[in-house]
Amino acid sequence: MKYMLIMRSTGTQQPGGADVTYEESIESMSRFNEELVAAGVLLAMEGLSDDPAEAVVIDYAQTPPVVTDGPYGEAKELFGGYWVLDVASREEAVAWARRAPLGPGTRVELRRVATIDEFPQDNPWILRERAWREATGQL
Numbered sequence: 636m637k638y639m640l641i642m643r644s645t646g647t648q649q650p651g652g653a654d655v656t657y658e659e660s661i662e663s664m665s666r667f668n669e670e671l672v673a674a675g676v677l678l679a680m681e682g683l684s685d686d687p688a689e690a691v692v693i694d695y696a697q698t699p700p701v702v703t704d705g706p707y708g709e710a711k712e713l714f715g716g717y718w719v720l721d722v723a724s725r726e727e728a729v730a731w732a733r734r735a736p737l738g739p740g741t742r743v744e745l746r747r748v749a750t751i752d753e754f755p756q757d758n759p760w761i762l763r764e765r766a767w768r769e770a771t772g773q774l
Contacts, residue, residue, distance in 0.1 A: 637678065637748035638728035642715040644741040655738065663736035671718065671731065682716035715741075719748065 655663075671677035684690075687705065694701045722728050725747070732743045751768060754761045768774040 636722060636724065636728075637750070638720050638722060638725070639746045639748055640718045640720065640728070640732050640735070641744040641746065642682075642717060642735075642737065642741065643744060644713055644715050644737075660736075667734060667736050668718075670734070671720065676720045676722050676727075676731065677718065678721050679719040680717065683714065687713050 668677065668680060671680075690705055692703050692705070694703065718731075720728055720731060722731070725745070728745055732745055735743060737743065751761065751765055751774070756762070756765075765774065
């Protein structure tokens with residue numbers, strides 16, 4: 636099963652806590668990532684820009700969609716990065732998430748990633764996506 640671990644923070648905290656230097660934060664996160672690789676569960680990971688002001692929001696409440704600068708104004712938590720893990724169970728994904736070297740002010744949201752097999756297999760768009768995934772080695 637694939638699970639996405641989504642890192643969220645208030646944008647003011649350093650991963651690992653306020654008393655951790657940037658270098659220490661990079662080192663502890665890198666060690667965690669190496670553990671994921673060594674265990675064979677890491678499929679993908681990325682961190683996002685440190686400055687949420689560089690974000691652009693596309694709001695589909697209108698046609699055409701409205702584009703505004705910066706994250707949602709009322710957002711109290713910012714999406715900071717993610718890991719995609721291939722694990723045997725939700726419990727295993729939770730166990731990995733609990734090991735992430737993150738501090739107060741940071742949360743990880745855990746979401747299962749749906750597989751192509753969960754969609755209607757007689758749908759022509761799903762068949763096209765399946766063919767693309769097979770051609771690119773994703774299936």
